[in-house]
Amino acid sequence: MSDSQADPVGAFIPGPRAVIEGAPQGPLAGLGFAAKDLYDVAGWPTSYGHPEWQRTHPVAAGTAIAVTQLLEAGASLRGKTKTVELAYGLTGENVWHGTPINPAAPDRFPGGSSCGSAAAVAAGLVEFALGSDTGGSVRIPASYCGTFGIRPSWGAVSLAGACALGPSFDTAGWFAARASVLARVGAVLLPEVAPGSAGQGLGPLVKVEEAWMNAPPATARALAGPLEAAQDLLGKALTLMLAPEGLEALYEHFRCAQAAEAWATLGSWVEATGPEFGPGVAQRFAAAKAMDPARAAAGRAFREVFRARMQALLAGGAVLVYPTSPVPAPKLGASLEAQNAVREGTMGVTAIAGLAGLPEVTLPAARVEGAPVGLSLVAGPGRDRALLALAERLAAAMRLPV
Numbered sequence: 488m489s490d491s492q493a494d495p496v497g498a499f500i501p502g503p504r505a506v507i508e509g510a511p512q513g514p515l516a517g518l519g520f521a522a523k524d525l526y527d528v529a530g531w532p533t534s535y536g537h538p539e540w541q542r543t544h545p546v547a548a549g550t551a552i553a554v555t556q557l558l559e560a561g562a563s564l565r566g567k568t569k570t571v572e573l574a575y576g577l578t579g580e581n582v583w584h585g586t587p588i589n590p591a592a593p594d595r596f597p598g599g600s601s602c603g604s605a606a607a608v609a610a611g612l613v614e615f616a617l618g619s620d621t622g623g624s625v626r627i628p629a630s631y632c633g634t635f636g637i638r639p640s641w642g643a644v645s646l647a648g649a650c651a652l653g654p655s656f657d658t659a660g661w662f663a664a665r666a667s668v669l670a671r672v673g674a675v676l677l678p679e680v681a682p683g684s685a686g687q688g689l690g691p692l693v694k695v696e697e698a699w700m701n702a703p704p705a706t707a708r709a710l711a712g713p714l715e716a717a718q719d720l721l722g723k724a725l726t727l728m729l730a731p732e733g734l735e736a737l738y739e740h741f742r743c744a745q746a747a748e749a750w751a752t753l754g755s756w757v758e759a760t761g762p763e764f765g766p767g768v769a770q771r772f773a774a775a776k777a778m779d780p781a782r783a784a785a786g787r788a789f790r791e792v793f794r795a796r797m798q799a800l801l802a803g804g805a806v807l808v809y810p811t812s813p814v815p816a817p818k819l820g821a822s823l824e825a826q827n828a829v830r831e832g833t834m835g836v837t838a839i840a841g842l843a844g845l846p847e848v849t850l851p852a853a854r855v856e857g858a859p860v861g862l863s864l865v866a867g868p869g870r871d872r873a874l875l876a877l878a879e880r881l882a883a884a885m886r887l888p889v
Contacts, residue, residue, distance in 0.1 A: 496588040497569070498607035500524050504566040505531045513561025514675060518668065521607045521616040523600075524567040525574055525650035526551040535650045536570040536600070538583050539762040551648030553617060553659050553676060560675040565613050568603025572768045573753055574619060574652045576600055577627050577830050578817065582765035586819075591633040592858035595816035596826075598628030601660070605632040608662040615663040615672050621652050622745060623837030625660030626849050630861030631816035633851040634662045635669045635882070637875065640868040641844030644676045653748035656741075656841055666882035666889050669848070670875040677871050689804045689866060689873050692717055694724040697734050698809030698836045706810055706860055709853035713862045716884045717808055720877070724808060729800075730793075734835030737793070741838040744786030746775040766823055790842045797843035801867030806877065809836065811849040811861030839865065846871040848878040851887060 493504075499521065505528045509516065522528065525535050527547035534541040550558075558564065569584045571577075579602030580586045587606035589597040597606045601618025605628035608616050618625040620638035629636025637660050644659040651657055659676070663669035694714070699707055718724050730737055750772070757772055764772065801807075812833050817826050840847040845865050852862035864881070866874040883889045 496590050496606045496610045497585050498587045498603040499566040499568055507564040509558045509561045509563040516561030518562045518614040519565045520562045521566050521568045521604055521613045522554050523570050523604050523618045526554050527648040536572040536581055539760050552645040556675055568607055571600035572764055574600035575768050575771050578826055589632055595818055595858055598631035600624040601628050605662050608634045608664050615661055615668050618660050620658045620660040621656045622834055622841055626811050629662055629849045630811040633859030635666055636662045636849045638847045639871045640846045643871055651752050653745040656745055666879040670879050673875045680872055689806050689877050690721045691805055692721040692724040693805050693807050694726045695729045695807050695809040696726055701734055702810045702813040705855050709855050710810055710862050713852035717881055737838040738835040740786040740789040741842055743782040746778045747783035750775040794843045807865040809863055811863040815855050815858035815860050844868055846874050848874050
């Protein structure tokens with residue numbers, strides 16, 4: 488079977504496939520997975536979504552810790568998946584490797600930057616796939632492609648052996664076609680939780696008013712049933728205005744702080760190499776280079792205030808609920824201006840968990856205009872396993888794949 492036949496949606500990096508059989512026994516034995524091509528696999532190049540990165544970096548000598556943990560747990564690697572150039576984008580477009588097809592909405596973008604991993608799971612090519620999430624790069628493609636996805640608590644899963652974008656925001660997330668598989672992967676990658684600690688029961692449910700108001704009426708209507716199912720599990724939701732500053736302020740503080748980190752992390756390579764970038768990516772790196780240090784510092788200061796606010800709110804086990812993305816994936820022909828408008832409206836919501844380092848699970852809850860939209864559940868830091876268990880219960884109640 489050729490790579491093109493085995494990969495009808497173009498989820499995998501072109502060329503020979505990095506395939507490694509997992510341990511014969513383990514909690515993930517028999518499951519196939521893919522890994523976003525910013526995770527190193529020994530003996531294979533890491534492209535980070537750009538041929539110049541691959542050309543200027545040696546073949547990996549070691550394998551990323553998260554990939555190793557999955558192999559040791561019995562899962563088998565089926566290949567490395569496409570990503571947006573240097574993981575700096577949310578549509579999933581890649582002019583060098585090709586943009587993966589969104590299996591759930593072929594006329595729309597798959598979402599980025601973990602576009603290939605989302606597409607591989609949505610197409611049924613693997614049972615689960617590793618991605619990474621800095622500003623929404625697991626949550627958004629999961630919502631766009633109709634899969635389950637998790638951005639774990641910041642620092643909960645090792646990123647050793649993975650390329651960085653914004654290290655104080657980067658997380659190692661994953662996608663799955665079934666809620667139980669999402670949780671099984673978490674049982675391998677997430678730290679153990681001691682009895683009586685933050686991993687215990689969750690509730691009450693808190694409806695984040697700004698995020699629901701940010702979504703068009705069609706999205707809110709489509710997610711009304713899933714919200715009701717969540718309330719059946721955790722009781723009637725409390726309604727709360729989470730950020731009196733407004734979602735636009737959350738997005739702006741996140742953007743400025745993260746852009747400064749992106750330039751500190753990758754700017755030297757960009758300047759030395761002078762790579763050509765596809766639509767939007769060049770502009771984002773130019774903006775990162777030109778970022779006013781005072782605005783970046785203000786973003787970092789706000790993050791500390793917001794993080795303390797969220798930790799206090801969620802310390803007792805409360806769970807936030809809101810649309811993962813306000814709209815389904817943009818159409819493939821959407822202008823760059825239209826894409827940026829969606830990006831800004833979306834990242835005001837994804838910045839909630841991003842700024843506060845919180846775990847967020849998205850469920851493939853509904854469809855709008857025939858395309859998927861996700862429902863997100865967000866808990867306090869360290870409650871990842873409990874959040875995955877809740878998502879599994881909600882998926883069963885909603886008759887989603889468990």
